[in-house]
Amino acid sequence: MVNYYAPWKYILLILVITFGFIYATPNLYGEDPAVQISHRVNLVGEDDLKQISNLLENEDLAYKSIVLDVGNILVRFDDTEQQLKAASMIGDVLRESDRRYGVALNLAPATPDWLASFNALPMYLGLDLRGGVHFLMEVDMESAIEKSLKRAEGEIRSFMRGEKIRYKTVQTDARTIKIRFAKIDERDAARVTLENEYRDYVFTDSDDGRSWFIELSFNQTAFEEEKRSAIQQNISTLKNRVDELGVAEPVIQRQGDNRVVVQLPGVQDTVRAKEILGATATLEFRLVHGSFADWSSAKASGKAPVGTRLYQQSDGSPVLLKRSVIVTGDQIIGAASGFDSRSGSPNVTITMNAKGADRMSNVTRDNIGKPMGVLFIEDKFEYREIDGERKRFHKTDSVVINVATIRDQLSKRFEITGLDSTREARDLALLLRAGALRAPMVIIEERTVGPSLGKENIDRGFMSVIIGFAAVLVFMAVYYRVFGIVANVALTLNLVLLVSVLSLLQATLTLPGIAGIVLTVGMAVDANVLIFERIREEIRLGNSPQASIYAGYEKAFGTILDANITTFIAAIVLYGFGTGPIKGFAVTLSIGIATSMFTAILGTRAIINLIYGRKTVSRLAI
Numbered sequence: 001m002v003n004y005y006a007p008w009k010y011i012l013l014i015l016v017i018t019f020g021f022i023y024a025t026p027n028l029y030g031e032d033p034a035v036q037i038s039h040r041v042n043l044v045g046e047d048d049l050k051q052i053s054n055l056l057e058n059e060d061l062a063y064k065s066i067v068l069d070v071g072n073i074l075v076r077f078d079d080t081e082q083q084l085k086a087a088s089m090i091g092d093v094l095r096e097s098d099r100r101y102g103v104a105l106n107l108a109p110a111t112p113d114w115l116a117s118f119n120a121l122p123m124y125l126g127l128d129l130r131g132g133v134h135f136l137m138e139v140d141m142e143s144a145i146e147k148s149l150k151r152a153e154g155e156i157r158s159f160m161r162g163e164k165i166r167y168k169t170v171q172t173d174a175r176t177i178k179i180r181f182a183k184i185d186e187r188d189a190a191r192v193t194l195e196n197e198y199r200d201y202v203f204t205d206s207d208d209g210r211s212w213f214i215e216l217s218f219n220q221t222a223f224e225e226e227k228r229s230a231i232q233q234n235i236s237t238l239k240n241r242v243d244e245l246g247v248a249e250p251v252i253q254r255q256g257d258n259r260v261v262v263q264l265p266g267v268q269d270t271v272r273a274k275e276i277l278g279a280t281a282t283l284e285f286r287l288v289h290g291s292f293a294d295w296s297s298a299k300a301s302g303k304a305p306v307g308t309r310l311y312q313q314s315d316g317s318p319v320l321l322k323r324s325v326i327v328t329g330d331q332i333i334g335a336a337s338g339f340d341s342r343s344g345s346p347n348v349t350i351t352m353n354a355k356g357a358d359r360m361s362n363v364t365r366d367n368i369g370k371p372m373g374v375l376f377i378e379d380k381f382e383y384r385e386i387d388g389e390r391k392r393f394h395k396t397d398s399v400v401i402n403v404a405t406i407r408d409q410l411s412k413r414f415e416i417t418g419l420d421s422t423r424e425a426r427d428l429a430l431l432l433r434a435g436a437l438r439a440p441m442v443i444i445e446e447r448t449v450g451p452s453l454g455k456e457n458i459d460r461g462f463m464s465v466i467i468g469f470a471a472v473l474v475f476m477a478v479y480y481r482v483f484g485i486v487a488n489v490a491l492t493l494n495l496v497l498l499v500s501v502l503s504l505l506q507a508t509l510t511l512p513g514i515a516g517i518v519l520t521v522g523m524a525v526d527a528n529v530l531i532f533e534r535i536r537e538e539i540r541l542g543n544s545p546q547a548s549i550y551a552g553y554e555k556a557f558g559t560i561l562d563a564n565i566t567t568f569i570a571a572i573v574l575y576g577f578g579t580g581p582i583k584g585f586a587v588t589l590s591i592g593i594a595t596s597m598f599t600a601i602l603g604t605r606a607i608i609n610l611i612y613g614r615k616t617v618s619r620l621a622i
Contacts, residue, residue, distance in 0.1 A: 003546055003549050003550055003605075003608070003609045003612060003613040004609050004613040004614055005605070005606055005609050005613075009602075009606065010606060013602065013603065013606055016497070016598075017493060017496075017497075019500065020493065020496045020497040020499075020500040021496060021500070022115070022118055022120055022500070023118075023120045023500035023501075023503050023504050024496045024497075024499040024500040024503060025115060025120065026109070026111045026115050026120050026121055026122040026503060027122045027123055027499055027503060029109075029110040029111055029112065029122065030110055030122070031107040031108060031109055031110055031122070031130075032064060032076040032077065032078075032107070032108050032109075032110045033076070033077045033078075033079060033080045033082070033083035033107060034074055034075060034076045034077065034083065034106045034107065034108040035074075035075045035077070035083060035086050035087045035090060035103060035104070035106070036072050036073070036074050036075075036103070036104045036106045037052060037072065037073040037075070037090060037094070037101065037103055038072045038073075038101070038104070044068070044072060044073050045068070046068065048073060049066065049068050049073055052066065052073060052075065052090060053066055055089070055090065055093060056075070056086060056090075059089060061082060061085060061086050061089070062077075062078065062082060063075050063076060063077050063082070063086070064076040064077060064078060074106070074108060075090075076108055076110075087103050087104075090103050091103040107130065107131075109121065109122055120503070121503060121506065122503060123499070123502050123503045123506070123507060123508070123509045124265065124506060124507065124508040124509065125265060125458070125508070125509055125510075126263075126265055126508045126509060126510030126511075126513070126581070126584065127251070127263045127264075127265045127449055127510075128449065128457050128510055128511050128581075129265075129457050129458050129461070129509060129510060129511065130265045131265070131448075131449045132263065132264050132265040132448075132449055133263070133264050133273060133446065133447070133448050133449075134261070134262070134263050134264075134445075134446070134447040134448075134449070135261070135262040135263075135264075135273075135274075135277065135443050135445070135446055136255070136259060136260075136261055136262075136443070136444055136445035136446075137238075137259065137260045137261075137262060137277070137441045137442065137443050137444070138258055138259050138441065138442050138444045139230060139231050139234055139258045139259070139260065139439050139440075139441050140439050140440045140441065140442065141227055141230065141258050141439065142174055143439045143440050144226065144227065144230035144438055144439030145174065145175065145218065145223070145226055145227075146172070146173070146174050146175075147438070147439065148218075148226050148230075149172045149175075149176070149177050149218075150172050152177060152198075152216075153170055153172045153177055154325075156170060156177065156179070156194070156198070156216075157170055159194075159197060160179075160190070160194075163193055165186075165189075165190045165193060166181070166182070166186050167179055167180065167181055167186070167190065168180040168181060168182055168211065175217055176215045176216060176217045177201075177215070177216040177217075178213055178214075178215050178216075179213065179214045179215075179216070180211045180212070180213055181211065181212045181213070181214070182211065182212075183212065184207070184212045186212075187205070187212040187213070187214060190214065191203055191205070191214050194214065194216075198216065200218060200219060200221070200222035201216040201217060201218060201219060201222070202216070202217050202218070202219050203215070203216060204217070227257070227258070229438070230438040230439045231254060231257075231258060231260065231438075233437075233438040234260065234437050234438050234439060234441060235252055235253075235254060235260055237437050237438075238252050238260065238262060238277060238437075239252050242262070242264065242277075250262065250263060250264050250265070251263035259444075260441070262277060265508070274443060274446075277441075277443075283328065283329045283332070283374055283375065283376060283377070283416075284325050284326075284327075284328050284329070284374075284375040284377060285325070285326040285327050285328075285360070285372060285373075285374055285375075286321040286322050286323075286324065286325055286326060286372070286373050286375060287321070287322045287324070287326065287363070287367060287370060287371070287372055287373075288319060288320065288321060288322075288370070288371035288372060288373045288403055289305065289307075289308045289320040289321065289322050290305075290308075290320050294320060295310070295317070295318040295319050295320050296318060298310050298318065298320055299318040304320060305320070307322060307323055307324075308320045308321065308322055308323060309321055309323055311373075311375065311398055311399065311400045312399055312400065313399065313400045313401075313403065314399060314400070314401055319373060319400050319403060321373050321375060321400065326359060326360060326363045326372070327352060327356040327359050327360050331352050331353050331355055331356030331359075332350055332351070332352060332353075332356070333351055333352065333353045334349075334350070334351030335348055335349065335350055335351070335429040336348070336349045336429055337349075337422065337425035337426045337429040338425075340415065340417050343417070345417055346417075346421060346422045346425035347415045347416060347417045347425065348415070348416050348425050348429045349413065349414075349415050350413070350414055350415070350416060351412060351413050352411075352412050352413075354412075357411050357412035360410050360411060360414075361409055361410065361411045364406050364408070364409050364410040365409040367406055368406050368407070368408070368409065369405065369406065370405070370406055371403050371404065371405050371406070372403070372404060372405075372406050373400045373402065373403045374400065374401050374402040374403075374416050375398055375399075375400055375401075376398070376399050376400070376401045377396065377397070377398050378396070378397045378398075401416070402416050402417055404417070457511060461511055461514035462514070464514065464518055465514060465517055465518055465521070468518050468521055468522070469491070469495070469521055472488075472491065472521060472522070472525050473488045473491070476488055476491075476525065476528070480528075480532050480622055481621040481622060482611065482620075482621035482622070483528075483532050483535075483604075483608070483620070483621065483622045484532075486604050486607045486608055486611075487525065487528040487532070487600075487604055489603075489604075489607060490524070490528065490599040490600060490603040490604045490607070491521065491524055491525065491528075491599070493599050493603055494520070494521075494524045494592075494595050494596050494598075494599040494600070494603075495517070495521065497595040497598070497599065498517065498520060498588075498591055498592050498595045501591050501595065502587075502588065502591060507584075507587055507588075508584060509584070509588075510581045510584040510585075511581070512581040512582065512584050512585035512588075513581075513584040513585060513587070513588045515585060516584070516585045516586075516587075516588030516589040516592060517588055517592065519589060519592070520588070520589065520592025520593070520595075520596055523564070523567065523592065523593065523596055524592075524595075524596035524599065524600055526560075526563070527556075527560045527563075527564075527596060527597070527600035527601065528600050528604060530556045530559055530560055531552050531553055531556045531560075531600070531601075531604070532552070532622060534551070534552040534553075534555055534556045535548045535549055535551075535552030535620070535622060536548075536622055538551045538552055539620065539622075545612065545617040545618070545619065545620045546612070546617065548620070549608060549612065549620070553601070553605055557601065560597070560600070560601065561597075564593050564596075564597055567589070567593055568590060568593050571586045571589045571590045571593070572586070572590070574586035574589075575587065575590070
């Protein structure tokens with residue numbers, strides 16, 4: 001019997017191995033500590049680049065490179081010590097002349113251009129390896145319920161007008177919608193109609209002797225559904241915002257009834273991350289009431305005409321807006337920052353959904369020549385000391401960022417101007433693109449993992465891989481001789497292929513992921529041990545070396561397949577029910593099973609066939 005592979009199998013193996021080395025190599029280059037310089041209003045340019053370059057040279061701070069990239073300057077360094085010194089010095093110098101400069105610490109991939117041309121990039125490193133920030137955020141459920149009731153208030157008003165139901169006022173507080181009637185019989189008739197239409201509410205009657213009221217509050221089922229919906233929408237919005245921030249493989253998951261865990265590996269500019277994650281900015285488009293004289297009069301008296309509300313513009317001047325909202329930020333499906341072609345000032349181009357476009361089109365068609373205001377609404381939290389106790393208070397800031405005369409009928413796509421800076425335009429576009437939070441969120445726990453601690457975890461993790469790998473190599477070479485050396489070659493290729501697949505998938509490597517790699521090394525050896533022991537058994541039974549090799553691979557295959565399938569099922573269960581790091585372990589283990597099967601069976605047999613195939617062999621070095 002002769003053992004050999006057809007040439008096409010060797011060509012396939014060579015291609016796979018070449019692929020593996022190309023996509024695994026970027027991980028050898030790691031990342032460079034870097035400093036990123038930006039400006040909140042203007043895009044940084046060549047003059048800033050020269051100034052920073054001269055500054056670093058004058059202070060004798062060595063850097064690897066300095067480049068201008070899309071309005072930011074990125075300076076790379078050899079170590080974090082130089083990075084921290086440079087960041088502190090650059091920040092002090094630039095902010096002396098202009099407080100609006102931003103200096104952030106970053107980690108930039110050091111992959112060479114020739115590898116990047118193949119789209120070969122290093123694996124992402126998790127928070128425990130790369131460093132970054134961990135936030136525990138709490139959803140303000142009271143605000144979520146109140147906002148839901150506010151939305152329902154408008155629907156109920158429209159419904160009652162459509163049904164010709166006479167009422168005095170409709171008001172909403174944190175838990176109820178309160179409808180006031182002039183007569184008891186009007187209230188009773190309205191309740192029957194409303195109960196048939198709005199089945200998610202509990203209806204309660206009350207009166208004060210002069211007016212009669214219906215109070216609507218969510219029933220228990222609807223209340224729980226609103227809470228669930230609020231946290232799910234917030235998680236979805238946070239994911240969109242993190243994508244906009246450019247964070248690789250973040251962890252965003254629910255914890256308990258009203259909390260969300262957010263982990264951002266590699267992020268060192270925590271202030272910027274908090275600004276974007278916690279912001280609850282949205283827009284409302286409303287028609288403007290009256291003229292400047294009316295606005296000033298309302299501000300002086302403190303009273304706004306019926307159906308209007310007094311707001312402040314960006315420059316502090318007053319403006320009256322009608323209470324009726326044309327469209328809101330919920331109906332925005334796209335937003336991009338740029339510059340106005342006429343004035344050159346920053347602007348944001350808004351794209352509405354079909355419902356919003358129809359509403360905007362109808363209102364602007366009927367109000368050409370009249371002014372329209374853009375109201376920017378942001379929810380915030382502030383803390384105050386009361387009786388020695390630190391308490392949290394919810395605060396809503398509303399400012400009119402733009403008042404413009406309607407010149408034409410608007411529809412799906414239009415622009416808003418009047419923004420103070422390009423930074424404001426970019427942030428507003430980002431928040432609108434990512435969507436508004438259903439309810440405000442507050443960061444109740446913040447933890448930063450420094451790059452130095454991450455580096456220590458990497459060193460220890462990879463040392464465990466190296467020690468385990470080396471011990472297996474020595475054992476296999478001593479115990480199985482030539483076959484052991486072949487197994488060691490296959491084991492090395494297995495590690496290369498595993499890393500290359502993880503890199504190609506841009507998977508996130510964590511400490512549990514490293515544990516999965518160590519386990520994969522042991523499992524890959526298991527397959528070889530089963531094959532080699534089967535070959536030795538065939539030799540002891542008196543079979544020829546060539547027949548023993550053939551029988552060893554053929555008969556061990558079923559056992560190897562069974563063992564790996566059971567492990568793969570366990571990995572699927574871990575991935576399905578696990579969270580965060582557990583999923584990372586399961587992914588690494590699953591990929592390792594596939595690569596170890598390939599190298600242990602096809603790889604080792606290809607090398608053994610090269611050594612012993614087509615030859616008359618009297619004994620095997622096994």
